[in-house]
Amino acid sequence: MFLLPLSVVLGILAGDLASGQDAPEDSDQALIAQVQRSVTTIRVQGRDGEEIGIGTGFMIDDEGLVATNFHVINEGRPFTVQASDGTMLPVKSVEASDVNSDLALIRVDVSRHPVPALELVSDDRSAQGLRVLAFGNPLGLQNSVVEGIVSARREMQGRELLQLAMPIEQGNSGGPLVDLDGRVHGIINMKSAIDDNLGFAIPAAQLLSLQQHPNPVLIDRWVRLARMNPQSWKSVNGATWQQRGGRITASGTGAGFGGRSLLLSQTDVPERPFEVAVMVRLDRESGAAGLVFHSDGQDKHYGFYPSAGRLRLTCFRGPSVFSWQVLDEVSSEHYLPGQWNHLKVRIEKDRILCFVNGHLVIESADAQLDRGSAGLAKFRDTEAEFKQFEVGRELSDPSLSDSAKQWLAKLEVPEVDIDQIGAEQIHQLGTSGDLASREIIRKARLLEKQAARLRQLADDVRRAEPIEQLRHLEDLESDQRLLRGALLIARLDHPDVNIQAYCDRVDAMSEEISTRIDSDADAVDKRKHLHQYLFEENGYHGSRSEYYHPANSHLNRVIDDREGLPITLSILYIELAQRLGIDVRGIGLPGHFIVGQVIDADRTDLIDVFDRGELLMRADAERIVLMHVGRGLREEDLQANSTTEILTRVLNNLIGIAGRNEDLEGMLRYSDGLVALNPELPEYRLMRAQLRGMTGRAAAAIDDVDWMLEHQPPGADLGAAKRLRSALRSRQSLTTD
Template sequence: MFRRVCRAERVSFPALSVFSLTCMLLMPSVVTAVEEQPLVAPRPEAQASESDPGVSAEDLALRAKESVVSVSFAGRDGQEAGMGTGFVIDANGLIATNLHVIGEARPITVQLLDGTSYEVQEVYATDRQMDLAVLKIAVDNLKPLKLAEPETLKQGAEVVVLGNPQGLRYSVVKGVNSGTREVDGKPMLQLAIPIEPGNSGGPVLDSQGRVQGIVTLKSAVTRNLGYAVNVSALKGLLEKPNPVPIDRWLTIGTLDEHLWKPLFGSRWRQRAGRIQVDGFGSGLGSRSLCVSQEALPELPYEVAVEVKLDDESGAAGLIFYSDENTKHYGFYPSNKSLRISRFDGPDVFLWRVLDEKKSNAYREEEWNHLKVRLEKDRILCFVNDEKVFEVKDQRYTEGKVGLAKFRNTVASFRGFQIASEIPPYRPSKETAQKILDLTEDLRVDRPPQADLIEAVVKETDERRAQQALQERARLLQKQAERLKQLAQSIHESAVRDELKAIFASDKKEADIDLMEAALLIARLDNNEVDPKVYLGQMKSMVNEINKTLPEDANAKAKLNALNQYLFHETGFHGSRTNYYSRSNSYINETIEDREGLPITLSVLYMELGRRLGLDIDGVGLPGHFVVRVNSISEQGELVDVFEGGEPLSDEAAKVMILTANGGRFDAEFLKAQPKREIIQRMLRNLLNLARDDEDVQAMLRYVETMIAIDQELLQERWLRAVLRYQTGRIAEAIADTDYLLEKSPEGFDLRRIHEFRNYLDTMQQD
């Protein structure tokens, strides 16, 4: 989950994503950084030219300070409505920033370090997809920052970001380039750095003070994680600018003032036939209104609109009987329920929810048709033609109608109507059934033919025919998704059963086949992985090594032969350039690509060694996995498989522990790790990667497997409860919370678990 970083957001408990919810509810150790995949790939070399070794962050900030500006745009009331960062890219007044920093159709101001402010004369260039904008101000002799050549920033290189976080002008933060990630289909620099609201549009500088990127996103989960647009996108934009004078910019998407009157802030605009709104309003509950200026018919009459929320935790819909100020009624979806409320003034004490309920007719994450019928003695509210409320409140009986939104909701509206009577939104049941009958035998091997199209159109108008067919398509898609989900669940269950058998309580540690268990983890995500194939390949690898050994070879000779075969003859190595790929966590792909993480390479090393007659244990250092070869000395010898089988002294290992463990040494980290814990660690790596990718289904898959292997994993069981809730498995989530409440484990916030349990009850009732 990511956030633009102009301003902070507000969220309510039920609306939290799984990532926010787990961070709030779980003990700190449940969702941690990936153990085998630290924020920065191990042992990289920072980018530096031979002639210039780079300068300190302090000197970089001092040099670049004059080139960094604050960018703000004004609201409809003329006051500052948003602020971010920009930087000079041309001495004659060109300023680079993010597109979302400058709002839309708003006056824009640039302030320099000395406090001088300039109104933007021209929006010189914009790229909506890459969230970039270049502004032109009427000033010269500015100090531009040098733009780096693309792809010159290495993974692991130190960077400095300058910006205006939380409105604090000209702040400096230092961090590391963790690599390149794809976010929303766009390549971005991933930065291990604290990004705050106001940093948007700030420059990412390398050790020579060159701009390598433009800050645009922050993680909503992890504080020290942000994203930046690569400088190559900015260079491409400058090659083909699309200048818009500011007087023209101010007319983009604006609403016709003869038809609409926006109130209380937020950004109301029109695009492609829709009215769109975002940003906080200044009224109660961050309320913002957009009042229709159309003349109203005599009672009774109806008002309707289609609305779609970007996030179902938001609230937006219709208002009526408005005094064009703080008094009115509202009918709107809010946090997956529907509400009718009366607003009697500017504060929360003058806001009354008249009724609230959930409706099966409401379609989450889709367009929904809201309609209000106003009569002399009652108010009727409908969603998608189903009556939801009948209210006889008569506090207000006249006033304007329009649109409203609350909190930090982003919403779209279309098809606003006012009439004495508005026709039904959906086709009648009879018409819908006729259309479905006509398409029951729709062939899948060719497009619909002209005679079928004509027959469907005869039954009703185009819009209602589309609705009937889209409704049917939604149902079939959901059924197809559930069938795929069922097939996947059957597969996962079978794999988990095999893993449970491997780690059965009566199994001795020496009898556990670690390679087979590791292959089953890969099979969990890819049902085409056949463990027998790779176990056979392991046998062939052992045979090749044995061919180089005399019959009476001792442990030292076998170890040398293993190292020679793996690291010199076949080229197995630690992954560095693509460290974060899930492929590195799959033992089969480690074998195929001869590249992997410390833990996957170590498992391969241990299992080959075991088949050669060597005694090798896994040692789970914090943040790094190594092995201890017991066959060649009394105390054994630590080996770093990721580093090509290099010996690792106990002292060096202690330093690694101290570094990764906050300066605290624990000798337990140097002990052999049981095979069950090694598999759990591999699953936890995948869990954290899935978390980073916001893949909730995958997160649940890995947690389910971890618990199948060890029923006593209480923290993971709590995480599973949250994930089950997020994926609609309410009864299963309740079972997990009940289990935890019965156990009452020490260190858990039982009050929060009780709250969550009560909330699940309400969800189940609905």
């Protein structure tokens, strides 16, 4: 690969290239140094906060306008912009973007750190044979330069591109293509799949056109991932509060005293007595995070939280250390360091009762504050997780049922205090030589195996409730099944998903849209308002950069992150349309899920929700089917799918993702869901039996096989079931022996 570091390029310019020009060596060095000052590094975060990409940008005006490729920043992703000297440039907005031309303009704040702009070439002077330099961060190697020539101007997929004779790698995208006078002729776009020393750039004239037609989006609207719902929560004193999968996470340092930051619930607090509760887990026990109550929305409130491994009740009467009073601080054996802990505060007329994991640890008669909001707090640079926040007159504590206690008693393992084994005992064991050592190792391996199986059992128990609810989905009203079913599928991976909260969220979204719709609006007018809300104002879109991320199949994450697969975006679309009185049905084309809006008896409009609600013609549907399965469109392809068919397709997508990752436990979770939804289909039950057997759950696998042999459902391969049963029995006997 012909990739040159800056020093080598300087040498080339000073030697061979300079020999045919009048410019001295120092002018060549000045050229590269000048361009480098205008080049920026762009880093993009993924669904889970990890860095998923690095690209390049460059300044095109003196007021902080950075040009790059659209695919570099991705849609709705958090990203940072860094100057060539390492200075971070605060991002203000995405000034303009065009998916089709793959261009984006970012507005950054350069008031404290001016960055020089590069000149764009506005005509067709990018002639064949022009010598050019490409600047960027190929493969994450910052401040790299590569030399080449413009070998042709070509039209590809309806776009004019500059074909380059130079190597282009991941990280070069978005970088400037400059001539030897430092003028920008293009923006690096992609590498060739045919030759490593071949790349392409978008002509600079297209950037000028985009600059003249901006469509600015402020960065706080562009970055939409996991934002807290402002109708439910109010953040005070900064820090970063996010919500995913039913969990709230807090990170960063708050602006209040001690790095304090609050997240206040917008739920009305009852009159006393009332209770506030939450599950909390800290990243490290030196931190502090927990409950607040009687908050005035600013600096006054009570707090009950773990701090440095102890439980603390505090009264904050203002913003400074002088207004902070620790009312009580205790150690408790009931607090579990590093794990989830249930905190609860009961506020009565004349006392405050504080509980951890169901046990009273602090009682106080303090009465300095007597009313206000309730919510969550974090301090210093603590990273904390919260779930199951509640406010109510009387809240129940988590507890085991009697039958669960009986079963768990059977799992008790006699404890051996190995620390009490002294030198004499070791000597006695040593008289048997290697035999005693090998026997101890055998017992250790047996305990490790039992521990692994116990973790499996914990996972099985954790998903038992959502599986049971999927099994009885038909008991719900027909208009509740799709939304709740999709959220139950998400609970297979995220047990903390609050289904009712997301149902309420969808209701609130539909209510917001309905306020804009006239009472006499027809079906098409209603659809326009739905599209404006979903795609233009809130940026819901198809996930292209991380298409196979499991989050795209979890409806809660799709609602939070505002991106997903065609089918999960369509589920949300269907649910909102249903609440707005729009007749929409899901249509599972082979390889691509769309929806159909019934306008009248003779007209159904096809809509691609994945592509921002684009209307499809029948020819488009034919093209989709041909591309994915290599055949023509059939009338049955356009038939509306049932709720069970839609949810089954979601689970099959998840099984495919888990299969690619060789995740047998994940495949088993989703096969549990498939059997719950399709109990009579033998292929799903046989698949689950095989997965149960492969993951060491022989008894449960035999249960599936016995069901098949007893019920003999149509299409069942009973021979395969019998062979599997025999193999499972053999494995059981070997394990027992």
